Amino acid sequence: MPKTIALVGAGGFIGSHWIRALLSRTDFRILAVDLDFHRLIDLQKSEAQKENPRITFCENDIAESAVVEKVAECDIVVNLAAICTPSRYMDEAIAVIESNFTHPIELAKACAKTHAWLIYFSTSEVYGKTSSAAEPLLEDSSDFVQGPITASRWSYAVAKQLSERYIAAIPHLRWSVVRPFNFVGPWMDFMPGVDGEGIPRVLANFSSALVKNESLILVNGGEAKRSFTAIDDAVEFLFCLLAHPEAAYSQAFNVGNLQNELSIRELAILMRKIYAEIKGISPETLPPMREISGEDYYGKGYEDSLRRVPSIEKAKRLLNFTAKIPLQNALEKSLRWFVNHYGA
Ligand code: NAD
Numbered sequence: 089m090p091k092t093i094a095l096v097g098a099g100g101f102i103g104s105h106w107i108r109a110l111l112s113r114t115d116f117r118i119l120a121v122d123l124d125f126h127r128l129i130d131l132q133k134s135e136a137q138k139e140n141p142r143i144t145f146c147e148n149d150i151a152e153s154a155v156v157e158k159v160a161e162c163d164i165v166v167n168l169a170a171i172c173t174p175s176r177y178m179d180e181a182i183a184v185i186e187s188n189f190t191h192p193i194e195l196a197k198a199c200a201k202t203h204a205w206l207i208y209f210s211t212s213e214v215y216g217k218t219s220s221a222a223e224p225l226l227e228d229s230s231d232f233v234q235g236p237i238t239a240s241r242w243s244y245a246v247a248k249q250l251s252e253r254y255i256a257a258i259p260h261l262r263w264s265v266v267r268p269f270n271f272v273g274p275w276m277d278f279m280p281g282v283d284g285e286g287i288p289r290v291l292a293n294f295s296s297a298l299v300k301n302e303s304l305i306l307v308n309g310g311e312a313k314r315s316f317t318a319i320d321d322a323v324e325f326l327f328c329l330l331a332h333p334e335a336a337y338s339q340a341f342n343v344g345n346l347q348n349e350l351s352i353r354e355l356a357i358l359m360r361k362i363y364a365e366i367k368g369i370s371p372e373t374l375p376p377m378r379e380i381s382g383e384d385y386y387g388k389g390y391e392d393s394l395r396r397v398p399s400i401e402k403a404k405r406l407l408n409f410t411a412k413i414p415l416q417n418a419l420e421k422s423l424r425w426f427v428n429h430y431g432a
């Protein structure tokens with residue numbers, strides 16, 4: 089019998105890439121759960137449904153216990169559902185904590201009863217308020233450092249951390265935890281004022297500003313650094329994970345790319361250059377970049393991680409996974425997609 093896999097949060101950025109890859113590379117039967125499937129409209133059309141009877145769409149909230157029970161009946165459960173845009177961590181702390189702790193642990197408890205393998209999406213932000221030091225963050229020995237309660241930025245990281253600890257403590261649960269390091273690619277987040285409101289994550293915010301001919305905003309001078317990972321590498325990671333279940337059980341994995349580290353200011357300069365090349369214009373003709381403080385941009389309670397350097401050794405050793413795609417390629421692909429999708 090083909091395996092069954094549930095993707096909770098299937099309609100999101102990562103989920104929408106994974107579901108297409110699962111369709112083309114496996115014979116799994118897929119239960120896709122989300123509140124919103126706008127990224128998968130093409131797969132929901134009746135003709136596509138006839139071609140892909142292996143997908144069942146379930147437009148429901150994972151907070152509902154009936155949905156939790158249905159999901160946990162699958163052999164493998166991937167939980168991607170979350171509120172995970174930093175601009176929401178300050179004003180919506182309760183919803184952020186419920187989404188990243190309360191709901192995931194109910195699903196984890198249900199998976200323990202059915203013996204489903206739970207692949208839980210946590211975050212590289214569990215490492216917290218990292219300094220600008222270059223030490224790689226290790227899954228099983230690095231400390232987690234979060235700011236005070238008044239800095240609500242950390243509501244998400246703390247909720248993810250607690251859900252990881254809870255999951256690891258549930259008897260008889262087969263689990264794996266994934267900690268993404270800033271995945272980037274087409275269909276990330278939204279364009280403010282067009283198909284979403286608020287502030288999306290940096291790739292989508294910069295891409296949106298470029299397409300709208302607006303200034304790129306550098307928060308706190310764009311001094312913070314991130315290691316970016318192409319979404320196509322993240323898709324490969326999933327297949328490495330699925331290929332090595334015994335090695336993956338009871339383990340947390342960083343998914344990152346050491347080669348793709350740069351400051352947010354450097355990212356802005358690089359994206360302006362790539363965008364100008366796509367449009368056949370000079371970067372100097374684009375509006376100048378603008379600096380703003382974190383609290384002025386995101387609101388009171390915003391703090392930042394200054395640097396996040398993943399140790400990538402464990403994913404290599406246990407799953408034979410190494411991210412390979414250079415940032416330049418990932419940004420070109422993403423920006424072309426943003427220009428084509430929103431340009432008109
Ligand atoms: P996303 O926001 O694009 O996708 C999340 C999806 O979950 C959305 O489609 C949303 O509608 C859905 N969802 C939210 N609440 C739900 C609910 N109650 N019931 C059903 N569906 C619900 O985010 P993403 O970038 O695809 O991230 C997926 C996971 O990976 C999240 O758990 C996130 O915390 C984690 N993560 C991602 C990154 C990254 O670089 N993209 C970095 C760190 C962690």
Ligand code: UDP
Nearest residue numbers: 174289290291293305306307310312352392
């Ligand atoms: N950032 C920025 N300008 C923007 C959006 C984000 O300077 O328009 C900065 C943000 O302050 C952080 C980094 O870019 O230092 C990455 O932010 P993102 O929201 O993508 O997610 P994070 O990695 O902080 O979870």
